[in-house]
Amino acid sequence: MPGMPRLRRGVRLTFDKTRDTHVLLFPEGVLVPNPTAAAVLELCDGTTTIREIASRLGARFTGVRAADVATVLERLAERRVVEWT
Amino acid sequence: MDVTVEPPLGMLAELTHRCPLHCPYCSNPVELAAKRDELTTEQWLAVLDAARDLGVLQVHMSGGEPLLRPDLPELVGRASDLGCYVNLVTSGLGLTAARLARLVDRGLAHVQLSVQGADAERADRIAGAKAHARKIEAAEVVRAAGLPLSVNVVLHRANHDQVGALIELAERMGADRLELANTQYYGWALRNRTALMPTPEQLAAAEPIVRAATERLRGRMEIVYVVADYYEDVPKPCMYGWGARQLTVAPNGDVLPCPAASVITTLPVENVTRRPLAEIWYESRSFNAFRGESWMREPCRSCDLRSVDHGGCRCQAFMLTGDAAATDPVCALSPDRGVVDGILATEAAAVAAAEVPPFVMRKPTVAR
Numbered sequence: 001m002p003g004m005p006r007l008r009r010g011v012r013l014t015f016d017k018t019r020d021t022h023v024l025l026f027p028e029g030v031l032v033p034n035p036t037a038a039a040v041l042e043l044c045d046g047t048t049t050i051r052e053i054a055s056r057l058g059a060r061f062t063g064v065r066a067a068d069v070a071t072v073l074e075r076l077a078e079r080r081v082v083e084w085t
Numbered sequence: 086m087d088v089t090v091e092p093p094l095g096m097l098a099e100l101t102h103r104c105p106l107h108c109p110y111c112s113n114p115v116e117l118a119a120k121r122d123e124l125t126t127e128q129w130l131a132v133l134d135a136a137r138d139l140g141v142l143q144v145h146m147s148g149g150e151p152l153l154r155p156d157l158p159e160l161v162g163r164a165s166d167l168g169c170y171v172n173l174v175t176s177g178l179g180l181t182a183a184r185l186a187r188l189v190d191r192g193l194a195h196v197q198l199s200v201q202g203a204d205a206e207r208a209d210r211i212a213g214a215k216a217h218a219r220k221i222e223a224a225e226v227v228r229a230a231g232l233p234l235s236v237n238v239v240l241h242r243a244n245h246d247q248v249g250a251l252i253e254l255a256e257r258m259g260a261d262r263l264e265l266a267n268t269q270y271y272g273w274a275l276r277n278r279t280a281l282m283p284t285p286e287q288l289a290a291a292e293p294i295v296r297a298a299t300e301r302l303r304g305r306m307e308i309v310y311v312v313a314d315y316y317e318d319v320p321k322p323c324m325y326g327w328g329a330r331q332l333t334v335a336p337n338g339d340v341l342p343c344p345a346a347s348v349i350t351t352l353p354v355e356n357v358t359r360r361p362l363a364e365i366w367y368e369s370r371s372f373n374a375f376r377g378e379s380w381m382r383e384p385c386r387s388c389d390l391r392s393v394d395h396g397g398c399r400c401q402a403f404m405l406t407g408d409a410a411a412t413d414p415v416c417a418l419s420p421d422r423g424v425v426d427g428i429l430a431t432e433a434a435a436v437a438a439a440e441v442p443p444f445v446m447r448k449p450t451v452a453r
Contacts, residue, residue: 009261012170017090018137018138025143027170027197
């Protein structure tokens with residue numbers, strides 16, 4: 001992996017009480033991440049590696065693999081939500 | 086009602102119609118709201134509270150020029166504190182480093198900056214003001230503050246030849262996103278239609294330039310190109326569906342399903358000072374008029390594309406046919422397509438005869 005993931009400039013993750021879900025906000029749109037993606041995104045601070053993210057998620061959920069976290073992040077990078085430090 | 090009405094995602098907050106520019110393509114209504122009719126700070130704060138309660142997640146602070154409202158930092162702060170993504174849509178005039186710093190401090194997330202041309206001579210002529218150099222400074226200020234920047238250009242006959250230079254300018258400005266939008270003929274723009282309408286040759290010349298730049302800049306600067314819909318044969322999707330995702334609050338508190346909707350004079354106009362925002366969104370006649378598909382008639386009613394383009398633009402249908410429930414006459418299947426073809430033929434004849442009228446610059450015509 002190229003580095004540690006973080007939200008791209010201008011992207012914000014927030015919890016929407018109206019819809020009872022996490023939402024990703026960016027200049028021209030709104031995305032609703034699924035619960036897995038939201039849990040990963042909450043840990044994308046630009047200083048945490050994928051391995052660390054997987055291990056911290058593993059403390060909350062069972063069966064979390066670093067490879068799965070990487071796949072989720074690649075998809076989010078393609079959608080210009082996440083970038084690498 | 087044949088649809089489930091979802092909460093709105095976005096609100097265009099038109100804080101004022103006052104503007105330092107005089108662009109002939111202005112899509113705001115011919116009759117603008119006067120300063121004395123603008124909502125007060127307290128009223129806007131209440132609108133923002135109601136909008137977030139209703140589900141709004143994106144607030145576009147727009148106008149006119151929103152920087153002309155001294156209470157802008159307070160309004161940005163409230164929208165941001167409520168959890169909304171706050172976007173400033175500005176001419177850039179008045180956007181100093183100090184003013185931007187206050188807005189960023191209050192939670193501003195993104196700036197959308199308008200540009201009228203690729204060089205000062207052309208741009209200032211279109212804007213009707215000495216504005217271009219100040220916009221370049223404003224872009225620097227936004228970049229220095231670390232905010233994402235979108236550059237918005239309205240394309241028309243008087244700047245279409247600059248499309249390549251406009252892309253390069255946006256790159257130099259450090260834009261993350263460039264919107265190149267061919268003029269939509271609403272409000273003031275409609276009276277300049279002949280002078281604004283690009284020629285087919287201009288559109289054909291721009292296409293490969295935009296396509297190549299989009300490819301070259303992929304991953305660095307996103308380019309969004311909005312087509313000249315009179316030349317298309319399928320209509321643009323109306324707001325992704327009337328009353329589906331967005332609402333507009335005009336400077337005087339009028340609440341509209343789209344920024345141009347006041348042109349549909351057969352619909353009642355709701356106002357946030359007289360009726361709660363949620364009630365307007367869910368229950369008003371104007372917001373329910375064209376939701377779903379039951380209002381459609383042929384050729385829309387049985388068309389495979391009806392859930393894609395929603396029958397096109399309701400405002401354009403009203404302006405060109407007098408019937409807001411008609412198929413958008415841009416559609417090749419519309420019985421009124423001849424109206425659009427007639428307009429194109431008239432504009433082409435004016436060009437051929439070198440009888441294109443000069444721009445009628447935007448003037449602050451205020452409702453009495």
